[in-house]
Amino acid sequence: MKNSIHLLYIFLLTVNFHHIHAQVDVVYNDLVWSDEFDTNGAINASNWHHQTQIPAGGNWYNGEQQHYTNQLSNSFVNNGSLNIVAKKESFTDQGVTKQYTSARLNSKFAFLYGRVDIRAKIPVAQGTWPALWTLGKNINEDGGFFDALYGTTNWPACGEIDIMEHGITPSQPTNYVQSALHTPSSYGNTINHGGTIAANLGNDYHVYSMNWSPNQISFLLDGVIFYTYNPAVKNATNWPFNAEQYLLLNIAMGGVAGNIPSGFTQASMEIDYVRVYQNTTIDTDAPTDFVATIGNVTNSSIELLLNANDNSGTVNYNITYSGGTVAVSNTAGVQKSVIISSLTANTNYNFSISASDLAGNNYVSNPIIINATTLQNINCSGTDSEAQQGAFSLGYTYNFETIGTNVKIAFELLDTDKVGVIAYLWKQSPFGETQMTNVSGNTFTQTITNQTAGTTITYAVKFAYAGGLSVTKYFNYVVGDNCALDTYSVSNASDFEFINPVNDFLEISSKNNIDELEIYNITGNLVFKTSVDTNRVDLANLSKGIYVLAIYSENKRILKKIIVN
Template sequence: MSQFSCAQVDVVYKDLVWSDEFTTNGTVDSNNWFHQTQLSAGGNWFNNEVQHYTNRTTNSSVANGNLSIVAKKETFTDQNVTKQYTSARLNSKFAFKYGRVDVRAKIPKDAGTWPALWMLGKNVNEDGGFFDSNYGTTDWPACGEIDILEHGITRSKPDNYIQSALHTPSSFGNTFNIGGVVVGDNIANNYHIYSMNWSPNQISFLVDDVVFYTYNPTVKDANNWPFDKEQYILLNIAMGGIAGDINANFTQTSMDIDYVRVYQNTTIDTQAPTNFTASVGTITGSSVALVLNATDNSGNVSYNVDYGSGTSSTYSPSGTQKTLTINNLDQNTNYTFTISATDASGNAAGNNPIVLTAKTTTILQCTGTETQATQGAFSLGYKYTFETIGTDVKINFELLDTDKVGTVAFLWKQSPFSESQMLNVSGNIFTKTITGQTIGSTISYACKFAYAGGLSVTKYISYVVGSNCSLRVEKVFGLNQFCYPNPVQDVLQLQLLDEQNQITLTDILGRKVLEKIVPSSHKIDMSAFKSGMYFLKINNAFGIQNLKIIKE
């Protein structure tokens, strides 16, 4: 038995390493599964669920090639606690790191039921779990949770909607790491294959071999990626709690599972990536694009780039061109990029490394901070940037007001008037690129910020395409604004000339550690900063002042 989904996942796992086909009628195979029945502290399961989990065949058994997990309405007493519903919760006695899980199943849809196919870290500290006594060293959610399928906790969604989710220290409980899909055929009456494909790079979720959600944080750490350790599989139906009210006429329902299969790649891969190429793409004043490609039998190639002041990495399917843009570079600066290609087994391309050189261009841009509004009002104001890239102009607006919620932004062209929605980059930063502009021509744009309860429109900003306003706007003046004490241990006191001042604090490597709008009298708490040299830039109506700050 094998499966293939080469075009949709980053690593294709082909070797069946563990399965249960449920071919023997009767009790659940105790070599494969453990019944988790121990109540959690307080005599209840989590999320205000109301069921007892049992090891009885009335709640879980095998017949006609299927495992049936049955939730029932019945009075049942266990561990000195009486409840009105029973069900089953199975732990696989097999744990693994990286691979694919396929579960072919029918999923009940009864109101108040919460069927789930999911996974937990083998190291989870959960009394009563199969692995807990020997490996339970880590509390939830630091152990990581992968929900392959859940149904019943999203009642506002359309019929036959199922979801997958990830729970980590950075997002748990009501996690925002969620993907869902409406399954075409009735999930209660028809079998579907629910799958999870887990590699060192990403976790993808599929229904009937079609990916509908992929989790892939750019920077992976213990906070958002505890998925570098073994996990085991759980199958269960919970009742009530966040699944909502149980139908008064409910008697019982079942989740029928045809098979559970786990695939990995067990054959040692000794074949290195081939046809590795790298070239320089688009260059701007602050970025260089690298165009990468290679082929490999594993189905996926990783690229690592070292450019002296930093490193970056990415990956793409075998034979698929990948563009990696290195950002936050200095303008008019020569850079050397050392690029290597490897596969998932660490095999390196024979022509590693490829070394490329590129020089960033001059950043042609105007930036500023304003509070003036043509409609509505601003409390703290807004920042803007107009940057010329070739014959295009990239326009950024950032809303600095902290009292606005649900903000969206629209770019206003002054003449002839037009409005177009801007892309939200992060926070309240929005961007829009206008193409095909004439160098030397003057353009004028404003930004409408729409938010809950109102809107505010900036003044129109005029920009000469291809100009670098910073060369003629920024004026450095004498030390007529004060920062003390310097050197500083804990609190740095600022006495500034303007009522609104933009301050930017960077460390000796040029990394921004603080940026905000402050009044004329302001304190910066530097007690948590490392000792060393910092640079404070003050920008207000009087010009720009740069100060050197020593943190003791």
């Protein structure tokens, strides 16, 4: 590479790094290994190993048709670039003759965490499969550079990171490049992948990057992230990426890359440089400005809002509560929302939260202790036997529960004379029918989403079974209603008298003893309850507004709207 071009590009790359740093979770600054391909001729044997040994069976994986060779015609350095060339030529090696040759290079350098930048121009010819990727140093693969000393683990348990692949996604548009992860939980046709369009692919150089931290792996094209892999809970099946990996550069032919045209002669991948960055300076700076607060609270979840700064660019948060421990990471200076779910309604939870960085430096005032109480269950339930079609011998139970902006509907058929039961949720207007999910026995559920509190929804359930069907009556449910006001028979309002609106004290005249008083706000949540001094109640702490008063006396109840001034 000419020095002037080299220096110009380094300058441009330095400018571009600011853009990269703004996106990744950990910024790696120190160049620890590279090949600039400045010496013409054979590849640098100190950096690269030719992997030529054919796997057992005489063929490479995925139906590929090439021999990988150490011929100078398949891999060489010229004019500042590494050239990997796939050619149409008959070649016999290891007793096997193939009609195509190419090169597969292993780096003799392995690393744990860091950023890889590879500036390359790749072939786009039909049937070619250029790839820039990594494998675990511990892979058991005969012929690989590290196999003899470290090959203890089969693929995909060793982990594979595909930084760039092209030619194996025919369903995607022209100029599409893909990155992917292969692990024991998803390999071969993996679901862990992302891709993007590279402008003028095949004619222009692009920088293909992979940023690998203990928390996530991000893929970038020309400094812009297009895919990040970050499983919430990491284990050996989805995150074997806690051990060293090495680099591979190759072009495969045919197989999953499709048919090779009869007129194919050769295709080249030109690589300007390969660079690996890590952070070699010991980090002694702890996180600062750590803040933890409570966000949205429901009857089954509490949201924690966490934020702290750190020079490394990433903060780890460790959350401990009665339900266990949750560990998450996030970009420093960016608020992280953590939803703690599967909680018990109307229960107070204490959270102990600590912040640290990747080097293990702890925030000076760890931990922060915060607490919150989940809301009461917001649901309506009961038992009925009324049918609008067919008939029920015993009846059914129903339950409508508001969970955030969703309503979970559950019905259980109590009839024991029905077999092969399937349930369908009926929406009254406009009419719709949706098959419900069987939970167990004859209990079925369905969740309807994005509902507005205070609106009325109307649903019934059709139970279909061998020999017929039965449909429940329609139930009206107010989203957000807890139906707490519908559990007692209603008494005569004239038995209880009081002045309305109410100022600081609610004074009630009654013919009978009052066992208990409850006050609900207009969303149906209980805000006050007492069973003592029930004829004179201090309401000075209630906000001004409209409430519902429930008076319980001798298993009777009176409901009365009150206004608090």
